Amino acid sequence: MMSMIMASFLSAALLLLVSGILTEKEYGSKPINLTIVNSIANAPNETYSADIVFRGILLGAMRRLQQTNADFKFTYRDDLNYGPFLESVNGVAGDNAEHTYWELLVQTGKNGSVIRPDVGIGCYIPEQNDHIILNFTKW
Ligand code: B12
Structure with missing residues (x-):
């Protein structure tokens, strides 16, 4: 009797977990x-x-876009502390001497405001309806 109760309890728990x-x-x-x-x-x-998987990082969507669209190219370098730093997009590269860089901006799907994420392309996880903006600018 006890084992039957245990078995039904366990299968109910498993069902909850799976769903x-x-x-x-x-x-x-x-x-x-x-x-x-x-x-x-x-x-x-x-x-x-660009296609993004559920909870996928922006870098993944950019890589897939680069693989499927010959018009889109980018390069990045690996920073020891913060990971991928976006260096160039379609042949245009940031330059320390000129103080230029690719800034990551996001127009959010929520209210349309433009935010500047506090992480880079390797950590940013786009939300559905986010509009990613890569902005070549000066610091
Ligand atoms: C200066 C600075 C910049 C400058 C660097 C240019 C330069 N040659 O000085 C510029 C304006 C380019 C910059 C850009 C960005 N930055 Co910045 N930056 C800083 C800051 C204020 C100081 C870094 C520094 O000089 N350290 C001292 C030197 C001696 O050490 P270093 O290791 O050589 O520093 C290098 C790295 O920090 C690198 N770097 C700077 N920012 C970032 C961001 C990312 C994602 C990566 C991978 C590397 C990187 O550039 C520095 C010079 O080569 C830090 C905050 C802080 N107080 O530390 C934020 C900081 C590192 N940046 C940050 C961010 C988020 C960005 C951006 C993604 C912002 C955006 N939304 O566009 C972009 C990068 C976009 C891209 N192209 O990939 C975050 C990183 C957090 C994280 N976990 O990812 C920090 C910590 C600030 C924050 N918001 O908290 N940044």
């Missing part, structure tokens, strides 16, 4: 927009659609 995992996870990828802005040269903006 919890399934509802928390979402599979497949979703598109986000990524716009390249050059605030220094007066070049026209370019917008791409």
Whole structure:
């Protein structure tokens, strides 16, 4: 009798656990927009659609975009402390002597305001409807 109660208790617990995992996870990828802005040269903006997986990092979406779209290229260097630092986009590179760099901005899907994330491309996890802006600018 006791073992039957235990077994039904365990199977109920397992069912709860499995359904919890399934509802928390979402599979497949979703598109986000990524716009390249050059605030220094007066070049026209370019917008791409990049696929991001559930809770995936921005760098992953950028890598996938680079693999599938010959018009989008970027390079980064690995910083010992903070990870990937975006160095160049489509052949335009930041330059310490000129004080230029690629700034990461995000127009949030929530209220449309533009934020400047306090992490780089390797740590930022885009939300659905986020619009990523890579802005070439000066510091
Ligand atoms: C100066 C500075 C910059 C300068 C660096 C240029 C230069 N040659 O000086 C500029 C303006 C380019 C910059 C840019 C960014 N920065 Co900055 N930056 C700093 C700051 C104020 C000092 C760094 C420093 O000089 N350390 C002293 C030197 C001797 O050490 P170092 O190891 O050689 O420093 C290098 C790294 O820090 C690197 N670096 C600077 N910022 C970032 C950001 C990332 C993600 C990476 C990988 C590397 C990196 O550049 C420095 C010079 O080579 C720190 C905050 C702090 N007080 O430490 C933030 C800081 C490092 N930056 C930060 C961030 C978030 C960014 C941006 C992502 C902001 C954005 N939304 O665009 C961008 C990077 C975008 C990209 N292209 O990938 C965060 C990193 C946090 C994290 N865990 O990711 C910090 C800690 C500030 C914060 N918000 O808390 N940054």
